[in-house]
Amino acid sequence: MTHTLKVLVVEDDLNLREAVVETLLLAGFDVAAAGDGREALVKLSDEPIGVVISDVQMSGLDGHALLRRIRQLRPDIPVVLMTAYGTIQRAVDAMRDGAADYLVKPFEASVLVEMVSRLMPVPTTNEGEPVAEDPRTRELLALAGRVAVAEATVMITGPSGSGKEVFAREIHRLSPRSGGPFIAINCAAIPENMLEAMLFGYEKGAYTGAHEARAGKFEQANGGTLLLDEISEMDLALQSKLLRVLQEREVERLGGHRLIPLDVRVLATSNRNLREEVATGRFREDLFYRLNVFPLHLPPLRERPRDILPLASRLLRRHTGRNPNLTPAAEHRLLAHDWPGNVRELDNVIQRALILSNGSCIDQGDLHFEALESGAAMMSMRDEPEVPADGGVLDADLRRREGELILETLRAVNGNRKEVAARLGISPRTLRYKLAKLRDAGVAIPC
Numbered sequence: 255m256t257h258t259l260k261v262l263v264v265e266d267d268l269n270l271r272e273a274v275v276e277t278l279l280l281a282g283f284d285v286a287a288a289g290d291g292r293e294a295l296v297k298l299s300d301e302p303i304g305v306v307i308s309d310v311q312m313s314g315l316d317g318h319a320l321l322r323r324i325r326q327l328r329p330d331i332p333v334v335l336m337t338a339y340g341t342i343q344r345a346v347d348a349m350r351d352g353a354a355d356y357l358v359k360p361f362e363a364s365v366l367v368e369m370v371s372r373l374m375p376v377p378t379t380n381e382g383e384p385v386a387e388d389p390r391t392r393e394l395l396a397l398a399g400r401v402a403v404a405e406a407t408v409m410i411t412g413p414s415g416s417g418k419e420v421f422a423r424e425i426h427r428l429s430p431r432s433g434g435p436f437i438a439i440n441c442a443a444i445p446e447n448m449l450e451a452m453l454f455g456y457e458k459g460a461y462t463g464a465h466e467a468r469a470g471k472f473e474q475a476n477g478g479t480l481l482l483d484e485i486s487e488m489d490l491a492l493q494s495k496l497l498r499v500l501q502e503r504e505v506e507r508l509g510g511h512r513l514i515p516l517d518v519r520v521l522a523t524s525n526r527n528l529r530e531e532v533a534t535g536r537f538r539e540d541l542f543y544r545l546n547v548f549p550l551h552l553p554p555l556r557e558r559p560r561d562i563l564p565l566a567s568r569l570l571r572r573h574t575g576r577n578p579n580l581t582p583a584a585e586h587r588l589l590a591h592d593w594p595g596n597v598r599e600l601d602n603v604i605q606r607a608l609i610l611s612n613g614s615c616i617d618q619g620d621l622h623f624e625a626l627e628s629g630a631a632m633m634s635m636r637d638e639p640e641v642p643a644d645g646g647v648l649d650a651d652l653r654r655r656e657g658e659l660i661l662e663t664l665r666a667v668n669g670n671r672k673e674v675a676a677r678l679g680i681s682p683r684t685l686r687y688k689l690a691k692l693r694d695a696g697v698a699i700p701c
Contacts, residue, residue, distance in 0.1 A: 259304030260284040261370055264294040264320065265336075266312045270359075274307065274366065281367040282573075282605035283374070291315025295323060303331060304374045307357075307366075310337040318351055325352045332373040336361070358445060364691055365443050372419075372438065383427075384420050385568060388560035390553060395424070401548045402428035407500075409545045410523045412552030414693060415598030418523040419483060421552065426479040431519055434478025439471045442487035442686065450492055451508055454499070460509025472505045475518045485545065486524040486531055487686055490538065497541045520545070525693070536671065555593040555600065562588055565597060569604040570616070578611070583618040591623055599623075657692055660685070664699070 261283045265271035271287055278285045286301050288294035292315050294308065306324060310317035317335050324333055332354035354373055357366065386395045401408055402425045410418045419438065426436045444452060451460075455470030471480060482488075488496065499505050500520060504513045522545045531537035555562065563585055570578050580588070584607075593599055607620040660674065667673040675685045693699055 259302050260286045262286045262303045262306045264288045264308035277363045291320035306333045321351050385564045387564045388558040391558050398425050407547045408521045410550045413554050414525045415596035416552045422481045422521045431478050436479050437471050437475040438481040440483040442484040454505050456508035457510040479519045482522040485522040486526045493538045493541050500544050555596040579615045581617045584616050587618045587621050
């Protein structure tokens, strides 16, 4: 049996360490924890670690020193640094030392889970290829194979958790650029003041703390493919700068005066209807047409029923290293479910079933679902005292009320996101995060 790779959480604050560990456990990851850098190095040598999440400010061996040691000992392991001091200078230092990404406290649990999911290594066998047993998925995979050999920009749309990044990686794998890098950046997970620097790079002295020049994601992807994940969450001002780079096929670093030629194929994903985003002024029309050369839309999992059981079998193998059986009753329950959270929800259900199962088979009693229908998620938030990963019953009630308030305000202003953010006293980006969380829970968002 293969050993599942673990997430190593390094944090000297006990309460925060336990909160991060619990969040990752509930998301289905195996987790190891350490209270300081030295303990982390011991865990690294004793346990199968796939990703390290480390605080920066720690006594003794701090986060930057730990990062450098890990880069020496295990350069294959991605390291994410987290700190309460979210400045570009800190991000520059982290990326310069080789960090895979950067988290600014406080951060949403969903951002942490998404980042770990993206960075956790996956098997190099065909396990990484899309499951395509349903005729609709086969048709989409055939289209992906045909567009892969071209240089056209591909816009992959579909609901959250439907497998958009899997298709993007498959397009890269089948393309003439497969020998080059595949670089992915989540436009929704990175603070706005850092995203431009990470995309385009910067020169030494571009701003306080830029002690040396660094290539951005576009340069890093030269000769390969760049995936702009959740492109619809990008600020309008940055969209205009991105458009210029795509048109001219050259980039100028922040603080620089030299144009750097690019040989990069761009793929993009979004869980929104981009034509509606354009119509409401939230997304540039010219950028939409630049990205939407070849559109590829992934339907929700409920519309691909023949993929459900093969996906469940793959997830069982991924999490156990073997192939536990599903009883006919369990298979029937999986096929009858509506899957508002798509493949991501299926993964959660499978991991819960593995915890609850007492034998080599998964039975229907081992399957526990999240929301049974589109409107049920908010009802379950209202009626059940179930506690989320990062709080108690009071916190759950506050989150429920927050969701209701957002939906009420959306209806009151006929879906005007900018007006909703202004009335609630939050930034448009924070509103987008909260709406995405509600959408992932299966809540219907008013237009």
